[in-house]
Amino acid sequence: MPEHHPAAGAPGRTVRDAVLDVLRRNGTTTIFANPGSTEISFLTGLPDDIDFHLALHEGSVVGIATGWATAQGRPAVVNLHTTAGLANAAGALATARTNRVPLVVVVGQQDRRHLAHDPFLAGRLNGLVGEYPVWTNAPVRAQDVPGAVARAHHEAVTGHGPALVVVPMDDWDAPAAPEREPAPLEVLRAVPADLDRLPELVALLDGARSPVVVAGAGADDSATWAALVALAERIGAPVWQEPFGARAGFPQDHPAFAGHLPPGRAGVREALDGHDLLLVVGAPVLRQYPWEPGELVPSDLRVLHVTPYPDEAHNGVADLAVIADPAAVCGDLADRVRPRPAPRRPATERPAPVAPPAAGEPLRPAHVFDLLTTLLPSDAILLEESPSSRPELQRRVQAREPLGFVSAAAGGLGFGLPATVGLKLGAPRRPVVAVLGDGSALYGIQALWSAAHYRVGAVFLVMANGSYAIMDRLAERSGRGKAPWPSFGEVALRAVAEGLGCSAVRVRTHDELTSLLGEVLPTLATREDPLLVDIEVAADPHYG
Incomplete structure (x- = not known):
């Protein structure tokens, strides 16, 4: 009753x-x-x-x-x-x-x-x-x-x-007030942009010699992916993913996908060289990490910005910003612009699989990611919080469906492990895998209890190198001398996970990893219990 x-x-x-x-x-x-x-x-x-x-x-x-x-x-x-x-x-x-x-x-x-x-x-x-x-x-x-x-x-x-x-x-x-609370029962949000100016955008795209697109987290939904794919194919433009994005803004297995835009100005200018019009959809224009001298974008590059977020529009370097639903704008543009040949640059080439380590050699993150590329279902949600191996992950593993990639755009650690639990709770029918650094995992390790208690069938792949590898490399490159922080290889995440009620396994060899992932990853959609895989890896030599 x-x-x-x-x-x-x-x-x-x-x-x-x-x-x-x-x-x-x-x-x-x-x-x-x-x-x-x-x-x-x-x-x-x-x-x-x-x-x-x-x-x-x-x-x-x-x-x-x-x-x-x-x-x-x-x-x-x-x-x-x-x-x-x-x-x-x-x-x-x-x-x-x-x-x-x-x-x-x-x-x-x-x-x-x-x-x-x-x-x-x-x-x-x-x-x-x-x-x-x-x-x-x-x-x-x-x-x-x-x-x-x-x-x-x-x-x-x-x-x-x-x-x-x-x-x-x-x-x-306390007793409630007799009247209804002073807030709307429902709010309808109209599209704020004046789409009567859409012909102006069409004219700019049609007049461009070589357009290029940068897509970001604000474009990560089915409607925007479809509209942006149609637009990119129509105008023959390569599509870059924004750096440090929380989500993928474009299918990364599409022929127009050009890769992940570098986070520094020199790399941005090199990637965009030769283009005369940049269309940024659902991303800042353009988010950076290390400060570098010089212009953010080439001086002869005209910039158009389509975003649903007013604050994002207000702090960019666009010539024209459109605050509106990206799916609506890109869909209308795709219907109106003139067709062009296929993109001038080929589809991004994925790196060749790395050979298994020889006897006595350690696993590297690339070995893990090659197996994910082969075994991960296309509709999987992959959450990343492994700063030192993120570039290698992005080179090897593609987001093929909306919500296929999730990360922390703020950059602070501790989001990845708990968010993985929430993602599986919120999308119980989708496969959910996290790729975490061991240092990152320790910031949110308590969430493993929630995963176990509520039977959240996510899999947590921990790249355990016993250090803050990205910090070690940044310290080395700074030329300022030895870093004062020690490694923490004595931390046993398998033991910590089991102490919180979560099943865990330690993996040291390529054969062990291949066997385990081959058994576990196909079951992700229906899996009901969490598993932490503590993978002993050497620090990856690439981080940016």
């Missing part, structure tokens, strides 16, 4: 009742949390239609929620403890913002009735996580909480990031 939920204005209806109804109305009835005492009155006794997922650290909470929301394409609800909980989640919230993932984040606070006396656990929360939330609110009255949570949902979707509401612990049991 379904539970009774008091109607708006009904006697005995509490603020908590009203907030749970907001979650039901928005279809966000799964809560991700690591509770503290300020959350007891909200979380205990949840109705049966509200799902709860526990993680053992707030960074893992937000990381799992971010993966879930990425897979679902809608906001996830996160509940965090006061000061320490919110602070522990800061890095994960920064990643959610940079990855443009909507989250509704409810943060606990001490009892409103004695906050003025600064009691134990009273949080000084204003500004604690900087400007990473797209919206933050501390309701003036308990009765304002349901409206604030409803608005947070709309703000998270509109702003493409986490929206925070701070709720004192006594507010949940």
Whole structure:
């Protein structure tokens, strides 16, 4: 028999009742949390239609929620403890913002009735996580909480990031206001661009001698992939993937795919040399990592930018920026521009498989990635957080379907392992594999307990080289002397995983790896239990 939920204005209806109804109305009835005492009155006794997922650290909470929301394409609800909980989640919230993932984040606070006396656990929360939330609110009255949570949902979707509401612990049991919360029941978002100017874009593309495209995470959906493929084929343009993107913006097995754009200005200028018009779709123009002198793009290159994100349009170097749905714009352009011959550059050539290591030689990341190339299902979601081997991964493993590649655009570690759990929870029918560095995995290792407890059938491939390999190489190249940090080869991730209830295996040889992946990867879609594969590898000599 379904539970009774008091109607708006009904006697005995509490603020908590009203907030749970907001979650039901928005279809966000799964809560991700690591509770503290300020959350007891909200979380205990949840109705049966509200799902709860526990993680053992707030960074893992937000990381799992971010993966879930990425897979679902809608906001996830996160509940965090006061000061320490919110602070522990800061890095994960920064990643959610940079990855443009909507989250509704409810943060606990001490009892409103004695906050003025600064009691134990009273949080000084204003500004604690900087400007990473797209919206933050501390309701003036308990009765304002349901409206604030409803608005947070709309703000998270509109702003493409986490929206925070701070709720004192006594507010949940306060009587709800008799009137409906002051927030729209539904928000319709119109396309903001003036598509009457589409003929101008058509004329620019038609007038270009040699157009080129850069695609990014904002183009990673089925409609945009189809539209962008049609447009690239129509105008005969090669398509580059943005550097450091959270997702792939174009099918990487398509003949027009040119590769991953370098993250430095010299490499960008070389890649774009000979082109006279650059069309950037769903990516910044253009995100860099190391500072390098010289122009960002060649001076004779005209730049057009199509993005759904206003802030992305405002800080680029485009001649013309279009804030609109990329699928709509690219689809219309593909129908109108004049056809051209195939791209002037051939499809990206994948490197030849590396030979298995000789007796006594170590495995390298390329050996792992060659096996993934052969065995990974085409609809797999591959999450990457292995900075030292990411370039080799990108050279060898292709994203062949939308959501085929996921990474942390913010650059901080700790996203990969928890997000993998969330991705599999949010897309249970898709195969999900993570490629993680051992250093990266340690930042979010607590999420393995959640994976085991909730029977999340993802596979975690850990490139265990016992060091921060990318930092070691950066230190070497700096010419400033020896790095002060030691290696950590004594860390046994298999033991850590098993201690958290997750099955794990240590792999040292190519034969062991080939046999294991040949057995496990074909089962990914229906797998119900997680597996951590602790792969002993030598540091890869290539990192950028």
